[in-house]
Amino acid sequence: MRKRRGFPVVPTLMVAIAVPILMGFGFWQLQRLQWKEAQLVQLAANSQAPLLKIDGRIPEDAQFRRIQLTLSCDSHPTALRAGRNLNGKSGYSHIASCRTDTQALLVDTGWTERPDPSTPGDERRTIEGTLVHANEGGWLLVDARGQPPLAPSAPPGLDTISNNHLSYAIQWFSFAAILLVIYGLWLRRWLAQQPPAA
Template sequence: MARATDPTPDLNSKAPAGHRRGFPVLPTMMVALALPILIGLGLWQVSRLHWKQQVIAEMQAAATLPVLAVSGPIPPKSAFRMADIRLDCPEQLPLAESARNRKGDSGWSTILACTAPGGESAQLMLGWSPVSAGPSTQSVPAERRQVQGVLVPGAHVQWRIYPPVTPPPLQPIQPPTPDTIPNNHRLYAIQWFAFAGILLVIYGLWLRRWVAQRPPAA
């Protein structure tokens, strides 16, 4: 007859009660590598924030300077400054895009593609017309135009010139201002610092759970 075995474990046995895991080196190394990167990106956005604030302050100061007489290349840091400039505008059908006049009314802008004295590409924001008038469909003859207007960096050209006086029946277009330039670097910095904080919290909770689930030492 077979002898029955006792299922009760021998507490005096030197066999390990379970597998004992070592310290989680790989996850810790991954966190140690990712954390400085996230913090570094946040600090970089802080430096970009200060740089953007300085640029906007320079543009705001330029808007208060006397009229700039331009006879050659447009000087650096001339954005949002009033300038007296000669533009060479070839014969063309004016461009049109949605715009607002200085009262805030929606309508169409009439835009001429021109060349500044220094060879820079420029657009003369000739004037605004109401929606009911529709975009201009009349060709404009070639002309060398001496105009005064606010210099604004363009998206597809180097400069846009917004004159405060326009030929009737057009009205002046509301130009952008330095205050309309987006400066989202503060939010970006908060985002990266938040990612770093979330990573630390997740790692801390995971490490706490790992310690709680470790088998006791023999």
């Protein structure tokens, strides 16, 4: 007669530790979802706010605000990025390194269909445009008019900001549920293989 084995403590303990962790990640993503939705509401309000004329440093809460400021840009050729014009046509946005009296920032000076080089010049100019956070950190100002001969680039929209926290939460909760199902099936099989108690 086979000897009855003891209860599988280690696998059970591992599942008992892993499931709360996975659930915790899910609840954390739900908190991030609430934070992101509040942020999107604020950015939508910023996009509808009147023109903000800036003389000093750019306020931290100015993302998606339409602003006006005076700055100068480096005279070397701008960098190129994939971009779209006001009609949604794909091409290249020209990014210049610029500065105000107190702060450096990047400026999307305009759009071209071909990757032709562009030199923004070093003269001071007053620009109106929309502010977003740059991928490199700091600010990116999208010039609303474009610097000739460049056409204006498409302004940033809220649809460019990802909000995947709900799907991430569902994934973490699903991982926890799947782990519980697998453990339950394994435990049932383990119990079925045990000899009856003497």
